[in-house]
Amino acid sequence: MGGTQRSALFIDGANLYATTKALGFDIDYKRLLKEFQARDNLLRAFYYTAMVEDQEYSSIRPLIDWLDYNGYRVVTKPAREFTDSMGRRRFKGNMDIELAIDALELAAHIDHMVLFSGDGDFRSLVEAMQRRGVRVTVISTIQTQPAMISDDLRRQADEFLDLAHLMPKIGRDPSERPARPPAERGPRQNPGLESRYGIRQNGDADEE
Numbered sequence: 001m002g003g004t005q006r007s008a009l010f011i012d013g014a015n016l017y018a019t020t021k022a023l024g025f026d027i028d029y030k031r032l033l034k035e036f037q038a039r040d041n042l043l044r045a046f047y048y049t050a051m052v053e054d055q056e057y058s059s060i061r062p063l064i065d066w067l068d069y070n071g072y073r074v075v076t077k078p079a080r081e082f083t084d085s086m087g088r089r090r091f092k093g094n095m096d097i098e099l100a101i102d103a104l105e106l107a108a109h110i111d112h113m114v115l116f117s118g119d120g121d122f123r124s125l126v127e128a129m130q131r132r133g134v135r136v137t138v139i140s141t142i143q144t145q146p147a148m149i150s151d152d153l154r155r156q157a158d159e160f161l162d163l164a165h166l167m168p169k170i171g172r173d174p175s176e177r178p179a180r181p182p183a184e185r186g187p188r189q190n191p192g193l194e195s196r197y198g199i200r201q202n203g204d205a206d207e208e
Helices: 013-023 029-039 061-069 096-109 120-131 151-156 163-170 193-197
Strands: 006-012 041-051 073-078 080-083 089-092 112-116 135-140 159-162
Touching (some): 006 013, 006 029, 013 163, 029 061, 029 163, 041 061, 041 096, 061 073, 073 096, 096 120, 112 120, 120 135, 135 163, 159 163
Antiparallel strands (some): 080 089
């Protein structure tokens, strides 16, 4: 158990994934939760992501299920499909409104908000939380070119933590996953929770 300060995590899933990909490491979500439970009295850990529901298999689905059963409150909605100027099928899903509503509703019950996102659209939300007496920490990175966090959001936050500096505490150790021979890999439908998120699937015999 951490300190007496009440806190909540708000994770912009797509933004965090893009940031870790740019930094070249994978998040171990079990370690992430333990890290922030040790820092504060963590009341909630929200994870937001849009999902493509009409696909036969979604690579994000096993992650969502794991998070849902392991201490996170997962918020999803269907991604919207559109066709770009080149005629290609694209999907768009913005979870900003859902995250903002949850944060504002929880504001009276927390002292500290931890936002995993670099999206500048959250600057107004951060300001609104601060007006309600909540201290806000924003986690993203400036170690990439360009930086993954907007300057306005970084300036508004009470504290900015660079995700690159948290890597030793919440990153997945690549040595934990044994290399598999090519013959055992099978079809590449599932990129593997172990490699992408630091999560082990009980049903994967070759991961044991």
